Amino acid sequence: MSEEELLHQLRVHGAVPQHVAVIMDGNGRWARGRSLPRPLGHHAGMKSVREVVAGCLDAGIEVLTLFAFSQENWQRPPQEIEALMSLLEEYIASESAELRERGVRVRVLGDRDRLTGSARDAVARVEASTEAGQALALNLCISYSSRGEIARAARLLAEDVAAGLLRPDQIDEEALAQRLHTAAWPDPDLLIRTSGEMRISNFLLWQLAYAELYVTPVLWPDFTRKHLFEAVLEFQRRERRFGRVTA
């Protein structure tokens, strides 16, 4: 089926997920398969980021959260880290204007203190310039760890209790969720992982509680709008029960 046919199918089929999260995996394998250095795999992966952003806008998906760089990724070779950081700057420089025009609001989630000064500045610029975007919230998880995020939320709760702003009996799921980086958005409905690995890899552990999981063997640099639409169609075929019985 063509891209346009798939888009038509998912529009008539039912509700699209409000929030899609993606673990963009397989850049290294894509590069190895072509005897190229790993950073070229990441560079090729940037095209797929453009594809899924365009696809979400076409399909009416409201929130897209991409896992671009984990806390664990700081252990990769320095050249690869440098390449990923400059790719982030390149993405921001080349896409900011179009993202703003298309109503995409960009936010970076994670420990931004570890970024280089110029990457931090680029992030601040794109967040400010796209602030008014209403069509799609694009969250880039960079230097992100889900356990780290949950531990941070616990620390913030403890600080509020110590300051007398909160009583321990007021700590509930909502209070914790409000202190996660994702507080402004509903939880992901659909998690896509490329390149076939069956893992969550310390990504949105709290927020994915009821997400539908979709793993595709396609390597991230080969992932297109069409693959996104296929994942959404599969999502629409699933029955989500949230722990209840079938209606």
Ligand code: FPP
């Ligand atoms: C995982 O592939 C991918 C990453 C660690 C980086 C993802 C980054 C991009 C797609 C670059 C562009 C994104 C933005 C937003 C600028 P891997 O290297 O772990 O692949 P492998 O498992 O095949 O080795």
